[in-house]
Amino acid sequence: MLRNRVIPIVLLDGYSVVKTIQFDIRRNLGNPIVVSRIYESRNVDELILLDIDASRENRSIDLHTVEAVSCECFMPLTIGGGLKTCQDIENALKAGADKVSLNSIIFENPYFLKEAVSVFGSQCIVASIDIKKDNSGEYVLFSNSGKDIKFSLEECLSLLIDSKVGEVLLNNVDLDGMMTGYDLDLIKYVSSRVNTPVIAAGGASKPEDCVKAVKAGASAVAVASIFHFTSITPRICKEAMANAGIPTRI
Amino acid sequence: MITVIDLKIGNINSVSRALKYIGIEHILSSNPVDIDKAEKLIFPGVGSFAEAMKRMRNQGLDSALKQAVLSRKVPILGICLGMQLFASIGEEGGKTEGLDFIKARVAYHRASGLGFRLPHIGWNEVEHNDLEIFDSVPEKSCFYFVHSYEFIPEEQIETGHTNYGVDFVSFVKKNNIIGTQFHLEKSQGVGLKVLSNFCEDKF
Numbered sequence: 001m002l003r004n005r006v007i008p009i010v011l012l013d014g015y016s017v018v019k020t021i022q023f024d025i026r027r028n029l030g031n032p033i034v035v036s037r038i039y040e041s042r043n044v045d046e047l048i049l050l051d052i053d054a055s056r057e058n059r060s061i062d063l064h065t066v067e068a069v070s071c072e073c074f075m076p077l078t079i080g081g082g083l084k085t086c087q088d089i090e091n092a093l094k095a096g097a098d099k100v101s102l103n104s105i106i107f108e109n110p111y112f113l114k115e116a117v118s119v120f121g122s123q124c125i126v127a128s129i130d131i132k133k134d135n136s137g138e139y140v141l142f143s144n145s146g147k148d149i150k151f152s153l154e155e156c157l158s159l160l161i162d163s164k165v166g167e168v169l170l171n172n173v174d175l176d177g178m179m180t181g182y183d184l185d186l187i188k189y190v191s192s193r194v195n196t197p198v199i200a201a202g203g204a205s206k207p208e209d210c211v212k213a214v215k216a217g218a219s220a221v222a223v224a225s226i227f228h229f230t231s232i233t234p235r236i237c238k239e240a241m242a243n244a245g246i247p248t249r250i
Numbered sequence: 251m252i253t254v255i256d257l258k259i260g261n262i263n264s265v266s267r268a269l270k271y272i273g274i275e276h277i278l279s280s281n282p283v284d285i286d287k288a289e290k291l292i293f294p295g296v297g298s299f300a301e302a303m304k305r306m307r308n309q310g311l312d313s314a315l316k317q318a319v320l321s322r323k324v325p326i327l328g329i330c331l332g333m334q335l336f337a338s339i340g341e342e343g344g345k346t347e348g349l350d351f352i353k354a355r356v357a358y359h360r361a362s363g364l365g366f367r368l369p370h371i372g373w374n375e376v377e378h379n380d381l382e383i384f385d386s387v388p389e390k391s392c393f394y395f396v397h398s399y400e401f402i403p404e405e406q407i408e409t410g411h412t413n414y415g416v417d418f419v420s421f422v423k424k425n426n427i428i429g430t431q432f433h434l435e436k437s438q439g440v441g442l443k444v445l446s447n448f449c450e451d452k453f
Contacts, residue, residue: 002414003373003392043438045373071267076394076436094263098296098396098436120259121297123369123396166369166396197367219367249373249392 003249004241005045005220006210006234008227009201010035012051012081015062019228020052021177023130023144029228036069044234045249047073048101048169048199048222050128051081055104055145060088063095070096078126078169084108086119093120101169103128106159107141107149113163122166126199129156131186132173139186142173157193167197169222175203177225182209184216191217207232207240214246252276252449253288255315255332257305259297265329268435272442274449282314290449291315291324294435295331299356299399300343302335312349319351325426326351327448333422333429334401342399351427353405359398361415369398370414376432378410378421383428383444383453391440393432395420401431428453 010032011018017029029035032049039047049069051061061081070077079092080101089100100120105112106127116125130142131153141149141156151159160168170190172183182203191198197219204210210221226232238248254269256262256278269276269292276292277284285291295302306312318324328336337354340346348356362368373392378384400418403409410421412431420431428448434441447453 001374002370002395005372070264071271074264074268074271074436074438074442076396076433096263096267098264098433119297119301122398123371124296167371195367196369197371220372 001247003045003247004214004218006237006241006248007046007048007199007220007222008039008044008234009048009050009222009224011224012049012061012065013053014051014057015065018052019177019224023052023142023173023176025177032065033068033072036073039234040073040075042234044075046076046078046220048078048080050079050101052144054082058082061092063091066092066095066097080126080128084112086116089116089120089124093124099124099126099166101126101128103130104143104145104147106156107143107147107151110159113159113165117164122164122196125165126167126169127160127165128169128171130171130173157190161194165196167199168194169199169201172202178203179205179225181205182213182216182221184212187213187216187218207237210237211241211244211246214241215244251288252290252292253284254278254292254294255285255311256280257295257297257302257311259295259301259305262294264435265292265294268442268445269449272446272449274446280309280311282310285311285314285318288318288324291318291326292448293326293328293332293335295329295335296396297331298343299331299334299340299348300346302331303340303346303348315349319427323426325448325453326428328427328429329434330397330431333431334399336422336427336429337401338404340399352403352407352422352424354401354403356399356401359400359414359418364415366415369396371396374412374414374432376410376412376420381408381410381421381423383423383447385447385452387440387443393430393434393437393441395432397431401429423453
């Protein structure tokens with residue numbers, strides 16, 4: 001049986017690991033290679049490495065860092081941050097990425113997803129979407145690089161389905177770093193709309209949150225803050241999931 | 251010397267890094283000359299079946315591979331798309347003839363018709379029936395998968411299985427030809443173990 005994954009997310013500001021709260025306030029957490037090495041020694045299911053400043057600063061994630069991480073980590077690696085062309089993706093793959101996470105480019109050039117899928121295959125392309133609630137409580141897409149997004153959530157999901165992306169990384173910006181639990185309604189909605197695996201991100205506060213996210217429809221849970229700031233490890237999350245009858249790899 | 255076949259699509263370097271980590275000398279090449287000289291071949295791959303066959307034909311790699319694997323009986327290990335290309339025919343990206351090392355076809359995974367999400371991404375168990383290449387790897391160990399198509403053999407060969415909606419073939423062995431649907435280079439300890447077993451002639 002396929003196991004539900006627990007995936008640590010490592011955010012970079014170019015060179016250092018950071019953790020944000022609601023995509024804003026930051027704490028610096030040091031060297032990404034050291035952080036990744038710890039996750040490797042813990043046999044985590046997968047690792048996501050995202051440079052959250054790359055698009056805004058008009059550059060791509062630093063490939064030397066990616067390469068250094070991939071030389072020591074023999075687990076699947078998803079890389080994101082400022083990837084906007086097939087050449088960018090190819091470079092990321094060469095540096096050791098297995099999958100790439102695309103975000104800003106989805107809205108700058110909606111045709112690009114299809115192109116990337118045709119060259120690299122669905123399994124390589126992860127669409128990362130950031131969502132928050134507007135004043136009226138409706139879900140809207142959020143751009144971390146400060147651009148205006150003209151798509152509704154519904155239109156965006158149709159685009160992802162048409163483009164045949166392999167996975168959706170679903171992030172609730174309001175809950176980022178808040179450690180108050182995932183947005184279960186959002187997970188339910190998106191995972192019922194798309195036919196690909198959904199990775200839920202934003203808000204995990206305790207292992208039980210991972211259980212709830214999977215029961216809401218997530219194939220995998222992405223976690224950052226509780227691994228950085230508390231004594232909870234990926235294994236503890238997986239044990240809680242296993243106790244709730246969810247298949248995990250321990 | 252081991253030659254790792256490089257079609258210049260996808261993440262080939264991961265296999266190379268894994269081999270380096272376990273101390274196995276190898277070269278990366280897409281030159282038919284290096285295939286003619288190889289004592290062992292590793293054929294990793296991600297991307298689409300049709301695109302990969304097109305690139306092989308353009309470079310004369312398909313005939314070099316047939317010569318090495320079928321005439322010289324050079325051991326070959328195909329990983330993911332690498333294994334799928336051993337089939338007679340692939341359906342990804344339009345019906346395409348494969349290398350035809352094993353009578354088989356590669357079709358969209360049957361799990362799709364059963365309400366399962368595709369691609370099949372993540373860790374899943376492999377029933378490997380204690381075949382020699384899995385020496386020191388416990389039965390039903392989890393390996394990392396990422397694929398939407400499955401390999402359906404149409405002749406009697408040794409196989410291993412994995413369940414995703416249906417039992418599908420995740421490992422094949424026919425004489426000197428070995429294939430894994432799962433990514434050995436991304437499956438941590440158990441993956442590296444199978445890779446080193448292949449390099450040490452345990453198969």
